[in-house]
Structures are given as structure tokens and as C-alpha cells.
Amino acid sequence: MNDRPPPPKLPDEHGVPDPMPYMHPIMKANYGKWDWHDRPRPGVLHHVAKSGDEIWTVKAGTTRQMDSFQIHQLCDLADEFCDGFLRFTARSSLEFLCADQSKVDPLIAKLGEAGYPVGGTGNSIAMVSHTQGWLHCDIPGTDASGVTKSLMDIFHKDFISEEMPNRVKVTTSCCQINCGGQGDIAINVQYTKPPRINHDLVSKVCERPSVVARCPVAAIRPAMVNGKPSLEVDEKKCICCGACFAPCPPMQINGKEETRIAVWVGGKHSNARSKPTFHKLVVANLPNNPPRWPEVEAVVRTILSIYKADARDWERVGEWIDRIGWPAFFEKTGFAFTKHHIDTWVGARNSMNHSAHIRF
Amino acid sequence: MNKESLLRSIQDLRNKAVEELKKDEEQARYFTALERLDEIEIQLEAGDAILEFDVQGNAIGNASQQIEEAKKEISEGGNDNMSDMKIHSTDMLDELEKGPWPSFVTALKRLRDSGKSYTPMVNDILGQLEHSYQERLGFWKGGTVSVFGYGGGIIPRFSEVADVYPAAKEFHTLRIMPPAGMHYTTDLLRSMSDIWEEHGSGLIAFHGQSGDIMFQGCTTEQTQPAFDKLNALGFDLGGAGPALRTSMSCVGHARCEMSCYDEAKAMRMIINEYLDEMHRPALPYKFKFKFSGCGNDCVNAIHRSDFAVIGTWRDDIKINQEEVTAYIKEAGRKYFIDSVVTRCPSNAISLNDNDTVEIDNRSCVRCMHCLNVMPKALSPGDDKGASILMGGKRSLKIGDLMGTMIKPFIKLDSDEDYDELVEFAGECIDFFADNALEHERVGETIDRVGLPDFLEALSIDPNPNMIAHPRTSSYVDTSDFDEEAAKYFVKKGEAEAAE
Numbered sequence: 001m002n003d004r005p006p007p008p009k010l011p012d013e014h015g016v017p018d019p020m021p022y023m024h025p026i027m028k029a030n031y032g033k034w035d036w037h038d039r040p041r042p043g044v045l046h047h048v049a050k051s052g053d054e055i056w057t058v059k060a061g062t063t064r065q066m067d068s069f070q071i072h073q074l075c076d077l078a079d080e081f082c083d084g085f086l087r088f089t090a091r092s093s094l095e096f097l098c099a100d101q102s103k104v105d106p107l108i109a110k111l112g113e114a115g116y117p118v119g120g121t122g123n124s125i126a127m128v129s130h131t132q133g134w135l136h137c138d139i140p141g142t143d144a145s146g147v148t149k150s151l152m153d154i155f156h157k158d159f160i161s162e163e164m165p166n167r168v169k170v171t172t173s174c175c176q177i178n179c180g181g182q183g184d185i186a187i188n189v190q191y192t193k194p195p196r197i198n199h200d201l202v203s204k205v206c207e208r209p210s211v212v213a214r215c216p217v218a219a220i221r222p223a224m225v226n227g228k229p230s231l232e233v234d235e236k237k238c239i240c241c242g243a244c245f246a247p248c249p250p251m252q253i254n255g256k257e258e259t260r261i262a263v264w265v266g267g268k269h270s271n272a273r274s275k276p277t278f279h280k281l282v283v284a285n286l287p288n289n290p291p292r293w294p295e296v297e298a299v300v301r302t303i304l305s306i307y308k309a310d311a312r313d314w315e316r317v318g319e320w321i322d323r324i325g326w327p328a329f330f331e332k333t334g335f336a337f338t339k340h341h342i343d344t345w346v347g348a349r350n351s352m353n354h355s356a357h358i359r360f
Numbered sequence: 361m362n363k364e365s366l367l368r369s370i371q372d373l374r375n376k377a378v379e380e381l382k383k384d385e386e387q388a389r390y391f392t393a394l395e396r397l398d399e400i401e402i403q404l405e406a407g408d409a410i411l412e413f414d415v416q417g418n419a420i421g422n423a424s425q426q427i428e429e430a431k432k433e434i435s436e437g438g439n440d441n442m443s444d445m446k447i448h449s450t451d452m453l454d455e456l457e458k459g460p461w462p463s464f465v466t467a468l469k470r471l472r473d474s475g476k477s478y479t480p481m482v483n484d485i486l487g488q489l490e491h492s493y494q495e496r497l498g499f500w501k502g503g504t505v506s507v508f509g510y511g512g513g514i515i516p517r518f519s520e521v522a523d524v525y526p527a528a529k530e531f532h533t534l535r536i537m538p539p540a541g542m543h544y545t546t547d548l549l550r551s552m553s554d555i556w557e558e559h560g561s562g563l564i565a566f567h568g569q570s571g572d573i574m575f576q577g578c579t580t581e582q583t584q585p586a587f588d589k590l591n592a593l594g595f596d597l598g599g600a601g602p603a604l605r606t607s608m609s610c611v612g613h614a615r616c617e618m619s620c621y622d623e624a625k626a627m628r629m630i631i632n633e634y635l636d637e638m639h640r641p642a643l644p645y646k647f648k649f650k651f652s653g654c655g656n657d658c659v660n661a662i663h664r665s666d667f668a669v670i671g672t673w674r675d676d677i678k679i680n681q682e683e684v685t686a687y688i689k690e691a692g693r694k695y696f697i698d699s700v701v702t703r704c705p706s707n708a709i710s711l712n713d714n715d716t717v718e719i720d721n722r723s724c725v726r727c728m729h730c731l732n733v734m735p736k737a738l739s740p741g742d743d744k745g746a747s748i749l750m751g752g753k754r755s756l757k758i759g760d761l762m763g764t765m766i767k768p769f770i771k772l773d774s775d776e777d778y779d780e781l782v783e784f785a786g787e788c789i790d791f792f793a794d795n796a797l798e799h800e801r802v803g804e805t806i807d808r809v810g811l812p813d814f815l816e817a818l819s820i821d822p823n824p825n826m827i828a829h830p831r832t833s834s835y836v837d838t839s840d841f842d843e844e845a846a847k848y849f850v851k852k853g854e855a856e857a858a859e
Contacts, residue, residue: 008508009588013639014596015632016607019539019624022548023614032613032622036736047615055615065576067467068562069474071553075546086549088542088566090608090659115462131569134492135485136517136533136576138500143492145464146456153459178754179569182663214799216757243757249501256496269663271655271670272729273703276662278760290493291455313699314729345759 024085024097026055042162043118044104056098058107060116061127061152061159064092065135065145073114081107091127091169093120119160125168125304126159128152131179139246140174141189141259142288147172150292151187154301165311165320168304171267176242182267184317185303186279187296189288190262194238195251199225206231206248214243261286263299266318277318283335299335306332325359363404366427370397370404373430388447392473393430400427445480447472448487448525452494471562478561481577484528485561488521505532505580507587511640513597514583515574530579531561535572535598536590537606537631540624541614542567551593559586569664570648571608572598596635602799603641604789605648607631612653612671617735618728619653620671620744621772627651629778630785637789644796647789654740655728661752662763666802667788668749669781672726674769675741681716683737688715700730745771746781750788751803761803764811768825787818821851 020028030049037047045057063070078086078096081103087095094116098104108118120126128151133143151170158164171183178188202208208231212220219237223230231251233244242253253259263286267279282303286295303317310332311320321329330337343351374397377390456465468489472482488499505516515533522529538544552573556564561577568574578586587597598606607630610616612623630649637643650661653671661668688696693715701711708723709730719730731738748770749763767784771777788802791814796805806814815822824830 008584011507011509011587011591011596013509013635014591014594015635016537016628017539017594017596018628019541019543019614022539022543022545023541024543027543027614032619034615034617034619036617036739038736047617057615061461062566063462063464063467065464065467065563065565067471068553068557069470070462070467071549071564075549078546084546086544086546087611088538088544090571090610092566094566117461129569134489134498136500136515136531137498138502138517140498142496143489146493149456149459149461149463149465152461156460177756181569181660181754210798214757241755241757254497259496269657269660271657271662271725271727272732273705273727276657276762278663278762288496290496291452313695314703314733347759 022085024055024083024099026053026099027097029053039122039162040104042124042160043108043121045121046101054101056101056104058096058098058104058111058118059089059120060094060096060111060118061120062092062094062116063145063149064127064130074116077107077110077114081110089120089127091120091129093127117156117160119162122162123164123166124159124162125155125164125170128155128170128172129180129183130172131174133174137174138249139242139253141191141242141254142174142261143290144172144174144180146290147187147293147296150297151300154297158304164304164308166314166316168307168317169267169269170300182269182277182279184265184267184279185300186264186267187300188262188264190260190284191240191242191253191258192260192285193253193255193258194219194233194235194240195242195244195253196255197225197231197233198250198252199228199230201250202230202248203228205250211244211248211251214247216241216243220244257287259288260284261288261293261296263296263303265303266316266321268316268318270316273314274316274319274322279318281341282333284340302333302335327359366404367401369427370401370430373397373427388445389473389475396430397427400430445483448483448490450486450490453486453490468563474562476557476562478557478577480527481531481561481579482563484525485531485577488519488525488528491521491524500531505530505583507584507597509639510597512600512603513639515600516580531576532578532580532583534560534575534578534583534587534590535568535570535600535606536575536595537598538567538571538573540609540627541611542571543614548593552590552595555586555589555593559589568606570598570606571659572606597639599638599641599646601641602643602645603639603647604631604634604637604643605646606638607649607651607665608659609651610653610658612651616653617739618656618671618731620673620740621653621669621746622778623651623653623669623671626669626746626772626778626781629782633782634786634789643789643793645799645801647792647802649785655726656732662749663752663760664754665752665763666750666792667785668752668763669746670749671740671744671772672747672769673741673744675743676721677719677724677731677741678739679717679719680737680739684717684734685715687734687737700733703729705729743771744773745769745777748784751801751806753801753803757799758804758807761801761807763803764806765823765826766815766820768823784818791817821848 030053033050035048035050040046043059047055082096082098085097111118128148130144130148133140133145168184170185171180172187173180175189208222217237217239219234220231223232244251245253262284263282264279265282268277283299307317377393381390453465457463468486499520500517503516503518505514513535517531519528556575559582560575563576565574607627609623609627612619648665649667650659650665651669652659652661705727706723706725708720710718748767750766751761752763753761792802
């Protein structure tokens with residue numbers, strides 16, 4: 001038995017690593033003791049500590065999926081201008097940390113030469129928060145990386161400037177689980193047909209009771225099909241949510257034509273002014289049209305240009321609509337208001353107008 | 361090196377590449393090299409290229425670096441990985457290389473064209489991705505891949521079209537937890553990148569929506585050695601499946617004046633205490649913690665986590681009236697009224713005749729708006745801590761839920777305060793493990809059993825901060841109302857005595 005491989009090494013379960021060894025010395029020295037900040041220009045934050053220490057942050061957009069060349073290229077810049085320290089934001093932007101103000105402009109110039117946009121601060125359109133898509137996910141209806149790249153190309157000048165009424169957070173998701181989260185604008189897959197079942201595979205691949213239990217509207221039941229144990233879907237009940245597809249891949253929810261895209265507005269995570277809100281449906285049934293999704297781009301452009309022109313300072317998209325009202329929103333944007341905009345889900349009544357307050 | 365000598369070396373390299381291509385047209389690396397040479401020549405001619413050198417004589421400028429790259433592609437013969445490889449066409453993906461935003465397709469192509477060990481894998485990944493773009497369908501399926509000692513943390517992906525793209529047959533992801541707050545040194549990033557060039561595809565996503573570094577593209581065989589090296593570097597697997605998940609904290613204490621508690625400390629104490637729940641998945645479904653230092657909630661904790669810790673304070677907002685006056689002088693009084701006073705959600709701020717402000721701190725809801733507008737003039741109070749909201753999640757399967765206020769205030773100052781938070785987090789995980797149905801998130805469990813029962817199970821006193829308004833439905837058994845009211849007054853008396 002000499003050819004048996006050596007037993008694997010037991011792992012060190014480090015858990016979440018301590019950030020201190022990787023933190024910029026000025027941030028470490030002033031940890032928990034910051035005083036105020038301002039933004040000298042779009043893409044740059046200037047923080048002042050109670051000790052009087054200062055740090056300048058230069059924020060750059062990335063591809064999120066980064067190759068080794070990019071990583072080394074960005075590290076070279078951080079070595080040259082930031083003493084080798086940087087960090088990422090929750091939306092995959094890179095923050096270069098400069099101890100010295102004189103490094104800011106040369107760093108921005110080098111980032112520009114290397115093709116990295118500097119921005120995403122203040123009242124800009126931040127990096128789209130996105131999911132995995134066709135590159136890696138097992139249930140995707142579209143490719144979030146491609147949608148994001150297409151959108152960031154059109155948002156580019158609003159990423160590098162701060163000219164929106166307030167910050168704009170856009171998200172995309174490749175299925176209706178919506179890993180991308182809430183957004184001022186959300187571009188999400190919308191399924192339009194019940195799952196197409198491969199009955200030969202169901203009994204081999206799926207744990208049928210748990211698939212039945214997974215359905216939110218009890219539309220799935222066990223059935224014998226062609227003499228094999230399988231599942232069937234009551235298509236009148238089915239809401240095309242895709243919940244059964246993950247535990248049972250033979251229940252294919254995606255289709256070349258049937259997987260569509262919907263655009264939602266008014267989601268907000270921050271508690272500033274109004275409470276956090278969910279995004280609401282604007283347009284559904286847009287084609288899933290790679291590589292540039294022009295129909296989605298057109299809808300998003302329309303919403304943002306009207307928001308930019310019409311909203312007041314500090315109003316997020318949802319707060320702007322709260323002021324002008326949904327009738328004005330649909331009128332100004334020119335999108336249709338249909339029966340599908342009226343909610344039919346748990347708590348739907350809370351989204352109705354139970355008053356005589358109307359707008360003309 | 362001057363422009364002329366660079367141009368000469370470009371010409372030499374170009375001749376070599378053309379010679380090679382005459383022998384065999386299928387050798388993609390020479391096309392790549394030629395493209396690179398063309399590009400750098402244009403830059404040189406336009407005067408756009410950088411021709412700088414550091415003190416050791418290393419090229420900093422991209423011109424000489426890129427020529428070095430091209431030289432490698434042409435002459436070093438290290439490109440056996442590419443010699444008999446057929447490059448898949450990427451007509452649709454090529455469209456995503458256009459435009460001003462950096463392109464993930466370009467990043468993938470650089471990996472494909474590197475001639476490194478992962479070149480065939482990335483070529484087939486691009487092929488499969490292009491196939492997805494053409495067919496508008498995904499072609500990955502899950503499976504089971506793990507590393508020794510762990511029940512989760514690897515996301516297995518097997519290609520359904522491996523007969524056409526065999527080198528992309530296995531394309532697993534390692535979820536690795538970053539340092540809290542996502543701080544990096546360049547040494548660390550380079551080490552990670554080098555490990556992933558050796559064992560994976562060279563492609564790393566910073567970061568997934570849960571907060572993991574995603575090392576994307578690994579064969580089953582390379583998963584264990586890749587993990588061993590990352591583990592030796594001090595890094596650990598994150599969560600996947602029905603388990604405690606990787607967490608995220610905002611920049612907070614490290615660089616933000618709004619931060620009301622030590623986010624990284626709270627996150628590390630909780631996650632590292634209950635790490636077993638992450639590495640050996642045994643919960644009914646996922647359980648996520650997220651940590652934001654104030655109500656701006658930069659990591660989207662209230663909606664995106666089962667247990668959101670949001671920094672806040674109990675005493676008064678600190679006002680620097682001189683800075684307030686300076687701000688109003690700069691921004692204008694009308695702007696101040698329209699953008700600060702009338703935007704206060706509880707009408708708690710008012711403008712005095714002498715351009716100072718008065719804040720009704722009992723009405724203030726800690727929304728952060730006026731502090732955001734005037735960070736130099738207004739700051740959080742001194743009596744700091746956090747609110748805890750529970751039950752946030754996305755659509756599946758009863759629809760979206762925002763977190764519900766469960767603990768309006770916990771003090772977070774001393775080590776004991778943080779220990780109490782960790783203990784409470786553990787009680788919540790236990791409740792979830794004991795009471796949730798399979799594939800049910802804690803927000804759904806709370807919805808199913810009702811918030812009062814949840815509070816009782818965790819011995820939490822009801823508090824009007826938990827609700828938008830008291831119940832409107834009369835269908836409830838209130839026969840023990842007096843006993844409940846008596847408890848309320850006892851607790852209230854205790855709290856007042858403690859102050």
C-alpha cells in the first residue's frame with residue numbers, strides 16, 4: 001500500500017482574516033477616530049482624522065472579474081502611489097489610498113492611461129452591482145457581466161462626474177432570485193413560461209418531495225409520466241418563478257425566447273431621509289438580447305434622463321417618484337401602465353391606494 | 361531606450377511573427393503579438409506611450425513592457441499550451457470589448473493568450489460563453505466538490521457541453537473570505553494571483569455579492585492544492601449551501617466619521633465564533649450577517665442579511681454651529697431649507713435666524729441625511745452602539761422581506777458589550793436551526809410564527825421601535841393583557857432605576 005497518497009493536511013480554520021496587517025497605516029493609526037470628509041473632485045474622497053491626519057481615496061471602476069495581468073497592473077500603481085495599500089468597495093470598485101495629496105493627480109492620470117475610469121463617488125451612477133450569469137452560474141437566464149459592461153459604457157460619463165440629483169445604484173440579476181439586490185434601477189430576468197420538464201431525468205436527478213415543497217404556489221405534484229416517476233406542473237397556477245429549477249435542473253425554466261428582461265425602479269438600501277424600499281416594476285418582457293441588450297439600454301436611458309432633469313437635489317429615484325406620483329412617472333417616461341403593474345402577492349393590498357388622493 | 365530603438369524592436373518582432381505565421385496560420389499567439397505590436401506602434405507614433413524607467417532601470421512605461429510581452433509570445437517558446445489550440449471565435453463577446461468601461465472579455469482574452477497552463481481552459485470558457493450568448497442559455501450544472509475538512513465553500517461547475525469545450529469541463533469556484541472591510545496590500549493580491557495562476561484560471565472576482573473573493577475556474581484535481589496554498593497564506597473558505605454565510609462589513613472605523621461601532625471586530629467575533637456552522641453546513645438554509653456602521657447601510661444589510669447590525673447612537677447629534685453657519689453661507693439659505701430642513705423625515709431640524717440649527721433629538725430617527733450633507737458640521741453622538749434588524753432576504757419564496765427591528769439599541773463599547781452581541785447572535789442561529797423549515801429563511805420563519813412568538817422565544821421585550829404602528833386587526837386573544845402590561849411597567853421601572 002506504499003502508493004497510497006499521503007493524507008491531506010488538516011486545514012487551519014482561520015475564519016475572517018484580521019484586516020489590520022493589510023490596512024493602510026494612516027487608517028490603522030486613526031481607526032475609529034475620523035472627523036470629517038469632503039470630495040475635492042469626482043472620484044476622490046478626502047478624509048480628515050481627529051488627529052489631523054489626512055488620507056485621499058481615488059476610486060476606480062473595474063471589471064470585477066479580474067485577470068492576473070490587471071491585478072499586477074493595479075498593484076504596480078498602488079505600489080507607486082499608495083505605499084502598496086488598496087481596498088475594494090461592496091460594488092467592486094477599487095479604492096486607492098494615498099497618504100499624500102500630490103499623488104492623486106498623477107495616479108488618476110495613470111489610471112486613465114490604463115483604461116480605468118475614476119468616479120463613482122457622490123451624486124454619480126455607481127458601478128452596477130451584479131451577479132454571475134452565463135460565465136459561472138448553474139441557473140442563469142442571462143449574463144450579468146455583459147449587461148453590466150453594456151450599461152457602464154453608457155453610464156461612463158455619469159460615473160466620472162457627480163451630476164445626478166443623488167447617487168444612483170443600479171443592479172442586475174440573472175434569475176428571479178435577484179442576487180443583485182435592490183436598486184434605484186434593477187435589470188432582472190423575468191421568466192415567462194412554466195418549466196419544460198425532461199421526464200426521463202426527473203427521477204434520477206431530483207428529490208421529488210423537496211421540489212414539490214419548494215413551489216410557492218403548490219403547483220407541482222408527483223406524477224407518473226411514460227411509466228416513470230416524475231413531476232407535473234399545474235400551468236394555470238404556475239407563476240414562473242423558477243424556484244423548482246435549482247433543486248431539479250430537468251425542470252428547465254429558461255428558454256432562448258421565453259427568458260425576458262424586466263426593469264424595476266425605486267429600490268433603496270440607505271435609511272437616509274426615507275426608509276429602505278424595494279424596487280417596483282416599470283417595463284417587462286424586454287428581449288434577452290446579447291451582446292448589448294439595446295432594448296434594456298433604451299429603457300434605462302429614458303428613466304435616467306428624465307430623473308436627471310426632473311428630480312430635486314438629494315432625491316433618489318424612488319423618492320422622486322414618491323413626490324411626482326406614479327401617474328406622472330408613467331406619463332413622463334412614456335411607458336405603459338398595465339394590469340401587471342398591480343401586485344398580486346403577499347401583502348399586495350398594502351401597495352394599493354386606499355384614499356381619495358389622486359393626481360392629474 | 362528611446363522611441364527609435366523601441367520602433368526597431370517592434371519591427372524585428374513583427375518580422376519574426378510573420379515568419380512563424382507563414383509556417384502555420386493557426387498559431388494564435390502570433391496574431392495576438394502582432395495586434396499588440398500594432399497597438400504599441402500607434403501609441404508610440406502618437407506620443408501616447410510612456411517611456412519611463414525606475415531607479416533600478418525597470419520599465420515602468422507600458423511601451424517597453426508590452427514589447428516584452430510580445431517578445432515572450434513570439435520567441436520564448438513557453439507557449440506550448442497554445443501551439444495546437446484552436447481559438448474559438450467570439451463574435452458576440454468581441455462586441456463587449458468596445459466602449460469606455462474596462463471589459464471582462466478583454467480580461468479573459470489576456471488569460472487565453474498568455475500561453476500559461478490555463479490557456480486551453482480559458483479558451484474553452486470563452487467558447488462556451490460565446491455559445492451561451494448565441495443560444496441565450498446557460499450550460500453549467502452543479503455537483504459535489506470539496507476540500508478536506510470542509511462540507512462547503514467550493515462551488516462546483518461541470519460543463520454540459522464539455523464534448524465541445526473539453527478544457528472547460530470542470531470550472532469550479534473557491535469562495536475565500538477576504539480581510540474584514542476588504543483591505544489588501546499589493547503583496548497579498550500578488551500572492552493570491554500567483555497561486556491562482558498556478559492552480560486555477562488566473563481569473564479572480566473581487567467580490568461576490570455575499571462578500572467572498574471568488575477564485576473562478578479550477579479543476580476538481582487542483583481544488584485541494586489551490587486551497588492548501590490560500591490556507592497557508594492565512595485565508596479560509598467562505599460559506600455555501602444551507603450554512604452560515606460569508607459576511608461583509610463596511611469600511612467603517614477604518615475611514616469613516618459616521619461609524620458608530622467597530623464593524624470589523626463585531627463581524628470577526630461573530631463569524632469566527634460560529635465558523636463551524638459555515639464549514640459544516642447543517643442549518644435549514646442560509647444565514648447571513650452584515651455589518652454597517654450607520655444608517656447609510658453601505659453593505660445593504662437590512663435587506664440583504666438575516667441579521668443586520670446597523671450602527672446608531674442614543675444621545676444628541678453633535679453640532680459644530682460655526683461649521684453650520686459656514687455651510688449655509690456657502691450653500692445658500694434656500695438650498696439649506698430645501699435640502700436639509702424639509703428633507704428631515706421627522707421634522708427634527710430647524711434653522712435659527714442667525715444661521716445656526718436646532719435639533720429635536722427625541723424626534724430624530726438617526727436617518728443620517730443631515731450628517732451626510734454636512735459631515736463637517738454634524739456628527740453622531742457619543743453614546744454609540746447598534747440596532748439589530750432580522751429577516752431580510754430576496755424573493756424566494758414568499759417575496760422580498762426587509763429586516764425587522766429586533767433590538768433597537770445595544771451598546772457597543774467594551775469587550776463585554778461585544779461578547780453579549782456574539783451571544784445574542786448565537787441564540788438567533790440556534791433558534792433558526794431549531795425552528796425553521798427546510799429551505800426557509802429566518803425572516804420567513806418569523807413571518808410564519810409571528811413576531812411576538814419569536815420575541816418570546818429569545819426573551820426579548822416588545823418595543824414600539826419594532827413596529828411602524830400597533831396592530832389594526834382586533835382578532836387576538838388579549839386576556840393576559842394586564843399581566844403583559846405589568847411586565848412592561850416592571851421592566852420600565854428597572855430601566856429607569858438603572859439610569
